[in-house]
Amino acid sequence: MKINQKLLSIAVIVSFFSSAGFASAFCPICTVAVAGGVGLSRWLGIDDTVTGIWIGALTVSMIMWTNNWLKKRGVKVWGYQAMTTILYYFFIFIPFYKYEILGHKLNKFWGIDKLVLGTVVGTFAFWGGTACYSLIKKKNSGKAHFPFQKIVVSLLPVIALSAIFYLITR
Numbered sequence: 001m002k003i004n005q006k007l008l009s010i011a012v013i014v015s016f017f018s019s020a021g022f023a024s025a026f027c028p029i030c031t032v033a034v035a036g037g038v039g040l041s042r043w044l045g046i047d048d049t050v051t052g053i054w055i056g057a058l059t060v061s062m063i064m065w066t067n068n069w070l071k072k073r074g075v076k077v078w079g080y081q082a083m084t085t086i087l088y089y090f091f092i093f094i095p096f097y098k099y100e101i102l103g104h105k106l107n108k109f110w111g112i113d114k115l116v117l118g119t120v121v122g123t124f125a126f127w128g129g130t131a132c133y134s135l136i137k138k139k140n141s142g143k144a145h146f147p148f149q150k151i152v153v154s155l156l157p158v159i160a161l162s163a164i165f166y167l168i169t170r
Contacts (some may be wrong), residue, residue, distance in 0.1 A: 047169040049109055050162050052118020055092065057126035057158045059119070063088050064130070092119070109169065118165065125161050129154040 041051040066088075067081050077083075096102045096115065107114050133153040137144060144150065 047165065048107060048114035049118035049121070049165045049169055052115040052120075053122035053125065053158060053162050053165065054118075055115070056119040056122025056124075057155070058122075059088050059092060060123050060126040060130070114169075121161055121165070122158060125157040126154060129157045132157075 042048070063085050066084050070080055070084070093102065093116070102113050102115055104113075109117055130150075130153075133150050136149070136153065146152075
C-alpha cells in the first residue's frame with residue numbers, strides 16, 4: 001500500500017509541474033518548483049524550518065545574482081537593490097500564503113511559522129557566510145585560499161543551521 005501512495009504522490013507532483021503555464025514577469029514555474037520542493041520535503045518528513053533555511057539561502061543567492069546582473073548592465077535606479085530584495089520575498093511568501101502553505105496554527109516554532117522562521121534564518125546564514133567569505137578574501141589580497149572557497153564558506157552556516165534545526169525539531 002505504501003508503494004501505491006508513493007507512486008500516486010510522484011504522479012501528482014509530475015502532473016503539477018507539467019501543468020505550469022508560460023513564463024511571465026515572475027516565472028510561475030519557479031513558484032511551482034519551490035512549492036513542489038516544500039511539498040516534497042514535507043512528504044520526506046523534513047521539517048519546514050529546515051526547508052525554509054534552504055529557501056532563504058536560495059533567495060539571497062538569487063537576489064545577489066540579480067543585483068550583480070543589473071549592476072553589470074548599468075542600472076542606476078535609486079533603491080533597485082532594496083526593491084529586488086522586497087520583490088523576491090514578496091513573490092515567495094504571497095503564493096505560500098495564498099495556497100495555505102503558511103499560517104497553520106500547528107506549524108509554529110517559537111511562536112513563528114516554521115517556514116518563515118527557517119527562511120529568515122537561512123537568509124541571514126547565507127548572507128553572513130557570503131560576508132565572511134568577502135572578509136577572508138579581502139585579507140588574502142583578493143584571492144581565495146582554495147578552489148570553491150566561496151561556495152564552502154557561504155554554505156557552511158546554512159548546513160550547520162540545517163543540522164541544528166533538524167536535531168531540535170525531530
